Amino acid sequence: MATTKFRHVFGRLWGFATSCKKRTTSSSNSIGTRILQRDVEKEEFQFASTLCLSSYYSVFVVRLAIMVMLAILIGLLTILTWHFTKIYTTKSLNSLAYDLRYELLQRPILRMWNILNSTSEITIAQVKLSQYVIRSHGNLTTQEDQVEMYEAMRAVTWALFASRKALNSITVKYNNGFVQAFHRDIKDNNTFYIYSDLANYSIGASGYNSELNYSSLSSQESSWNDNDNKSTVWYRQPLDPVTGEKIEKAMQIAPEDSIHIAGLSQVPDGVASWRVAVSKFTDSPLLSAALPVWDSSNKSIVAVVGVTTALYSVGQLMKELVELHSGHMYLTSLEGYLLATSTDAPLLDNSTQPPKLKMAVDCENEVIRLGAEYLRRSSGNKFPPSHEVHVANVRLGHDRYYIDSFFLNLKRLPLVGVIIIPRKHILGQVDERAFKTLVILISASMCIIVIGWVCILILTNGVSKEMKLRAELISQLEARRKAEASSNYKSQFLANMSHELRTPMAAIIGLLDILMSDDCLTNEQCATVTQIRKCSTALLRLLNNILDISKVESGKLVLEDAEFDLGRELEGLVDMFSVQCINHSVETVLDLSDDMPKLVRGDSARVVQIFANLINNSIKFTPSGHVILRGWFENPNPCSDNANFLMEEKKLQYAQKTIRAKQHENHAKRTSERDKKAVLWFEVDDTGCGIDPSKWDSVFESFEQADPSTTRLHGGTGLGLCIVRSLVNKMGGEIKVVKKEGPGTLMRLYLRLDTAGDATEQHCLVDIANNGLVVLLALHGNMGRSITSKWLQKNGVFTMEASEWNGLTQILRELFHARSSAGINNGFDVHYPIPESLKSRLLSIQEIRNPVFVIAVDIGLLDLSTDIWKEQLNFLHRYLGLAKFIWVLNHDTSNTIKLELRRKGHMMTVNKPLYKAKIVHILEEVIKERNHEMQKKNMDELHESDYTHCDAASSDDSDISESAPCNPVSSTEKFEQFDLLSRYRINNCLIGLTDEHSEVKTPRKEDSCQNNHNSPKSMSAEQAYFPREAHQGEDSERRGKEEHRIIGGLARPANGKKSLEGLRILLAEDTPVIQRVATIMLEKMGASVVAVGDGQQAVDALNGMLGVEDFRRDSNLNERNTRSSSPQTEILSSPSYDLVLMDCQMPKMDGYEATKAIRKSEVGSGVHIPIVALTAHAMSCDEAKCLEVGMDAYLTKPIDFKLMESTILSLTRRTTS
């Protein structure tokens, strides 16, 4: 378990080290690979990598430091703990041990002291008693007296001897040489009385003695010695130890065998003497004391008393003590002779006779010997007096000992006590414990250090991981910031580029327009220029797409909310695309249900863009077949079930949709219910190659195409559908690809648009039913024909269909020959078996009373490749009287055909595609014609006036659709008059109207888009202006009977009437150059201009005007007529302005301030003078600022002629009409 753990830890450490290495190597590698990249990147990378490495190193160092510090800390703790436990214990123990040793030694010493004391006392007592006895027997005259005295002495001495059991002997030696002694043999427990033979001592001796008493001490001594030397007879008589009775007969003994008798020699100076003696009877040293007995006169020594005490009891005590405490003790004399030991070792050297005391260093006990040797070594031979030795840790032999020596300074008998106690006895446990503690502490601290290291490793590992994560997070954040910055750069770049790119594009297109309007181009040049024009337009469209995407992505796209005619927009769109489709033999069909609201609110340009993109896409991928744009209306109010159904359907199909989208949906639903928004459903159905179901979602991503090869085959960037989806979502709708039967793609989308006014009011068309109409649709495209037919039948119109020439002829024959029975035979007339269904239809037609036949003939049905079409035309011409012919022309139908048709009186021509509105108009016209047949004579005139109207409408309205009904009321007769219009135009220009329109339309459309980017407001203004423009054009046409067109941004000088004729414009501009240029431009457009230098002047000029406003209104009409003739005087007499062009940056008062002031002064007057900002700032924030202060539109410098014109027109129309 432990090993595995250890291995794990080791593995971690190893892993850490290797990973460090790897990091360094990998980073250096990658640095190496990146070295070729840009410097900045490299530097950044190096910086990052060094940062990374340094952080790793720092982590490593910090780990090491923490580990080392932990180790040091724990080591210190261990040592301190050990130290304190050990030292303090040892110290206290030592002091205790010292006390113990002291006490231990003190006791034998005390015993010794006691012994000495008692010996001394007894000696003194004996002396006193002896003196008393001797003095009482003062005059020893006789032997008897002497004996009596000796007897008395003996009794006294015995009494004393018996009283002290510890005494070894008491001796009394008289000056006459007589000896009396009691001796106790401790070994045998015998008591002896030893005395000398009394016969040898005479009275004379006593006399001699008395004589001696007076002699000098030296002489006395000599006499005593003499006495000793005499051979005397000594007796030893054993006694009863208790009673002292003689129990045996006295035995004669040699004096030398006797005990040591203290003699005069021992008391030479008359004071007590102490010595340690050895006797042969005992194996322990004896302590002997001797005192002289003085005579009464205190002049002479009468006797010497000696007392000996065995030191045996001291050794005994020592043994007892040592048994208790172990160790050894001994007492020595000052010279080093052993007096007592705690051992049984003999104290006497028996090898000599008489035995001598042993030196301590010669002791048989090893410990004592070694201790003594040690002491002698340490203090030298000369033992210092009053010097105590205390050594705590002495190695003697194998063990350690305490050695203490105490000096007992007794007078005449100094003693040294030594105690040797094994260290083990006192500190044995302590040492053991200390050692164990140390071991435990060290091992514990090692464990702690190891565990701590592991913990630190793990913890710091986590920290380093976290650091790594943080570093990554930081780098991610950095990267994100950079990405955001670069995206910001992107949008800025796009915003800047938009201007930079579109300006030259606009210039190119404008110049091309100018070039195309030039009459002296050859056909070839014209074709080339047209091609260039198309390419430029395509390029501009691409640019606009990209800009749209960036705009949508950045969320800057703001949808405008204006009322527009959805149907008309879509018709225009289909018209536009049908031109493209003709080349592909693709049929473009518009199929809008009748309940579609006519007017809706929303951003028409964006709605058109959606369908334009979708249809464009469909056409691109549809080589043949049809493209149908279907639309129907879903009223959300009455049928919440329906909405639920829709929701469910959506849920089913978009199960993977995000919650946000659902919320969005719900939100959209709620808002739609609240705001009564109409849900308009559309389908774009084509018969192209289709989209793989797996790509149904991804095709809406930007730069995503269903098939990568499409770019090569069809071009495009893959932005179109992305824009569509963004826009659809923005309009609260959704788009998806729906499964369809058969080949092709079916895109279904719905939009939520506000319905303006009564949604269904406009549906009711002129009652085309019940007029006995029979429509023969001889159209090429199956889809369009069947849809039209179905719709007509639904509306109560009888229809028949023919898809090719033969079918047409057959039906015609059946229809009319059955009626008129006028058999006509020509080459085209071939009999075919008529199908039963047709027959039944024919039959039912024949039941119709007074039918009106309308035959819509596709020009494509005629054989145009050869001249046969003329014959066919002639054939059909025969039916002119019987039926109304509507010629459905292609855009590229040649003028010869048109001319021929016109020549034959086929006036009603219409361009493909034939959608509802056109049919309605035609049929209405047919009905009207029938109803007013009597007015047929005046037809030419009618046509004329209608033509002018239509032409104006179509030319001015060409931005939207070249032949869409520009005005629901006025354009009803347009199509019928189309041929006339064309004829009229041929006078001016050989280019067909339709061609020209199709060419002119596109740039205008693009331009308007461009305007839209710069200023949505002006765009809306422009759009609002178009219908009015139509009126204006109409008016001017009527007046001048001349065409007025704007091409390439320049008014044609040939036109008498200028676009801004009669307008009075106040120009506030400080820069003289711009002022001049703008003035000329405006004057060129026919406006009269008053230029002022700053905002203050502009405000002043306008304030003057407000005063005369009423007047101006009254005289408005007159002025209109007369102003052009004398504008200058008009300005002076009536300084009133239709519009202000305001530079934003001016001295004194800038444009914003001036506008504010003007708006302020207008408050309450009900007047609103249009103010157009002129600024060099092209940023949208400036635009917002302009609009905020109350300006109506916004023009950027340099002033674009056309843009300025259209802006001014839109604003002035709005106010004046």
Place this chain on the structure above:
Amino acid sequence: MDVVTQMQRQLLQYTSSLFKEGFLDDQFNQLQQLQDESNPEFVVEVVTLFFEDAERLLNELSKSLEQESIHFRRVDAHVHQLKGSSSSIGAQRVQRVCIAFRNFCEQQNVEGCLKSLQEIKQEYSLVKTKLETLFKMEKQLFAAGGSSVSR
């Protein structure tokens, strides 16, 4: 007549070179289109106006930038004016330098401003000489009996 056509060609070449080299842009074309019988000297007039205006502004700018503490807002306003007028006659190189100048102004970069001023002066003198040459050529052509510019 040969002389006239040659001169005409020269003039055209010169004009197109001016466009190609970027001295002038579309705006100048517009100016030329604005010139007609009622304003026969329109282009010259406007350009002269521009010269006067530009010289005044350049003087002001030089003065402003020589001062100790530069009033960047005033400088910016001047440059803005110059930009407007140059863009109105289509002197796009001057206009471009003006844009750069304004950026420097925003950053309050004195060195950049001075550098831009020098550049503007240079560009201005260049475009001035070019335009004067152009007008001279036009005049000669007119004197020689040719019709004006590119009609």
